[in-house]
Amino acid sequence: MISVDQLTVEFSGKALFSDVSFVINENDKIALMGKNGAGKSTMMKIIAGINQATKGGVRCPKDTVIAYLPQHLLLEDDCTVKEEAAKAFSRIFSMKEEMEALNKELETRTDYESEAYMKIIERVSELGEVYYALEEVNYEAEVEKALKGLGFKQTDLDRPTSEFSGGWRMRIELAKILLQKPDLILLDEPTNHVDIESVIWLEQFLKNKAKAVVVISHDKAFVDNITNRTIEVSMGTIYDYKANYTHYLELRKERRAHQLKAYEEQQKFIAETKSFIERFKGTYSKTNQVASRERMLEKLVPIEVDEVDNSSLKLRFPPSPRSGDYPVKVEELSKRYGELTVFEDASFSIARGEKVSFVGRNGEGKSTMIKAILGEIDFEGHCELGHNAKVGYFAQNQASLLDPELTVFQTVDEVAEGDIRTQIKKILGRFMFGGEDIDKKVKVLSGGERTRLAMVKLLLEPVNLLILDEPTNHLDIRSKDVIKEALMHYDGTLILVSHDRDFLQGLSEKVFEFKDKRVIEHFETIDAFLERNNIRALKEIDL
Template identity: 80%
Template sequence: MISVDAIAVEFSGDTLFSDVSFVINENDKIALMGKNGAGKSTMMKIIAGEQKPTRGHIRFPKDAVIAYLPQHLLTDDNCTVFEEASKAFQEIFTMRDEIARLNKELETRTDYESDAYMKIIEKVSDLGEKFYALDDINYEAEVEKALGGLGFKREDFNRPTSEFSGGWRMRIELAKILLQKPDLILLDEPTNHVDIESVIWLEDFLLNKAKAVVVISHDKTFIDNITNRTIEVTMGKIYDYKANYTHYLQLREDRRSHQIKAFQEQQKFIADNQAFIDRFKGTYSKTNQVTSRERMLEKLQIIEIDEIDTSALKLRFPPAVRSGDYPVTAESLSKSYGDHIVFKDANLSISRGEKVSFVGRNGEGKSTMIKAIMGELDFEGKCELGHNVKVGYFAQNQASLLDPELTIFQTVDEVAQGDIRTQIKNILGRFMFSGDMLDKKVSVLSGGEKTRLAMVKLLLEPVNLLILDEPTNHLDLKSKDVLKEALLAFDGTLILVSHDRDFLQGLSEKVFEFKDKRVIEHFETIDAFLKRNRIENLKEIDLKS
């Protein structure tokens, strides 16, 4: 059991939260929720020991293992993938080396009756008992299973970590955490860089093999599937619900309704008493009553109503000219890098107004196909855009392409043309940029703010073909919901690559699956595909176990 006791965090006189207490039990699966800036990541860092609170303590058993996966990290570039993941078993390796060193020392010593000699024997005995209790772990097989579950192929195991993107390095770190079998796993946005199949594997692991888990995530389906408790951080306090995310939303709305009712009753009570005070102040016979009521009102603690994150992304795609019947067609399309075949003889035809999803494990060619459609790389075969197609393209690295030296306003003003320039402040306001914030440089913005700003740039011109490659990374739940509503209302053609199942559901009527160097067309909704795919992958997990 891990106890959070009266934690408080203050920055320059401002209180992030105060007197926060709760207990994490052995098998709790907790979603840590709250609006951006409420203090979720700070709370997680404190539990992990990465940050100290202003006041309060974290208490846990002496031998408890707490593993923490932050949003951003780098692994050691001098190791291979397999070597880096194997560091999860460093305790075993250290004990093995220490036992060997002590045994070597015993071989050379001759003071068999001395206290020092007997202490070495006792130490070897104690270490040996611990080591042989762990020695039946086939760590190589465990490492292979974890890396395979998180999307690595066997040929990746001996590649240096320096060859992998930040998202793949995050998976290596996640594999290390899972292999440690910790008493508490702390995960801050673990699904941001993980494909659907790996998320399914991770869910199964957390549900069936992990002990306590605390997770921050904007993936509603993920947190609904794995959590049985929700702790909300809001207005410097916490509310603890024995419920998953969806049920928590209902309970929170009930709580707020009760708060509003109590607040209104309290305001009426205050108004009635103030009216009495105003009416009889100065009346000698009522002096004691007036004084009593004044003191009562001074001491009265005003009921607070929980804040609601009313800021919202209001996306309105402008009308565009009508495209041809088939905005995108490809015939016998193949792409290789040297001997490595990404996909071969792919055929696809996307009709005007269709909304389609590209799905598959990372590295199977989804983004490569998009680059082929955009004409950003060479390929074999045919790939063409149709008549009158106006493309809006949001790439995974779109936010990183922004000029860090420009302000938010300058970034948009630079690309705006015509009458739209008079509406720049209104447009930015819809994306939660307003006031003094417009003068902030891009370099100081968070990942989510940069993503929203890049989306503003995309929406300044009317398009009839939207190609979105992982558009929801770093977007909060509210922003994702509003973006999804806008995409549902979009009357053009949509190609969507996303690992976020909740975001995908209901958005497309056709699925192109990238798998084993092939592109397979499925005439089914993304909902039907994901339901079937989950069953298949869980069978694979059973076979690997």
């Protein structure tokens, strides 16, 4: 049991949260929720022992192992993928090495009665008690199983970590955490850099093999599938629900309705009391009553109502210019990089108005196919855009392509057309660019802010073929919901590459699966595809 006691964090004299207390039990699976800036990541870092609170702290039993996966991390490039992941067992390996060294020393020493000799025996006994109590494990097999579950191929395991992108390095660190079998796993946006199959594997691991888990995530399906408790950080305090995310939303709605009713009743009471005071102030016969009510108002604790986004703005795409019947046609398309074949003999077409998903493990060719469709790479075979196809493309690095010298407002204003121009400020507000934020230059925005701005810009361009490559990685749940609703009503053709199942659900009418150098067309929704493939994938990974 890990206890968070009266936690208070202040910045520049202002409290981020005050006197927060809760307990993390052995098998709790907790979603830490709240709007951006509420203090979720700060709280997680304090539990991990990385940051210190202004007041209060975290208590846990001796030898409790807490493992933390941040949103961003740096790994040293001094070993292979397999060697880096095996560092999860460094404590166990060092214990074994120390025992072997001490036993060797005992074999050569003859001072059997000395204090030094007895101390060595005590140390060997102490280490042995811990080491031999551990479950016998084939560490190399466990390392391979974890890495493959998170998307690595057998051929990747002996490659240097320096050859992998930040997302893949994040997976190596995640594998190390899972292999430690800690008492508490802390995960800050763990699904941002993993594909759907790896997310499914991670869910199964966390549900079936992990002990306590606390997760911050904007992936609603992931959070719902693994958690049994939700802690919301709001307005400097917390609300603790024994419920998953979806059920928590219902309970929060009820809580806010009660708060609002209590607030209105209090405001009515305050108004009536003030009216009484003003009316009878100076009236001798009412002096005691006036004084009593003044004291009552002074002692009154104001009821606060949680901040909730009540914006009724509905983002809509401008009508799409009409394209030909088939905006995308691919025939016997193959792509190779030297001896590496990404995919071969792919043939398919996408009809006007269709909404399709590209799914598959990272590295199977989803983004490569998009580059082929856009004409950005050479390939074998045939690929063409249909008549009058006007493409809107959101790349994984789209945020870095914005003009750094333009302001937030100017960035959107230059692409908005028609009546939508009168709503730019409202639209930006919906995407958390309010007040003075709209006058900030792009170059001073954070990565997440740039991603949101790039998405707003794309959503306002009059196009008839939208291609979105991992568009939700840095978006919170509210922003994702706004975008999803807009895409539901989009009348053009849509190609989506995403590992976010909740985002894909209801959007995708057809699935193109990239696997084993092939592109397989499935005439089914993403729900049906995942239900059918979930069992198969888990068997292959051999949980």
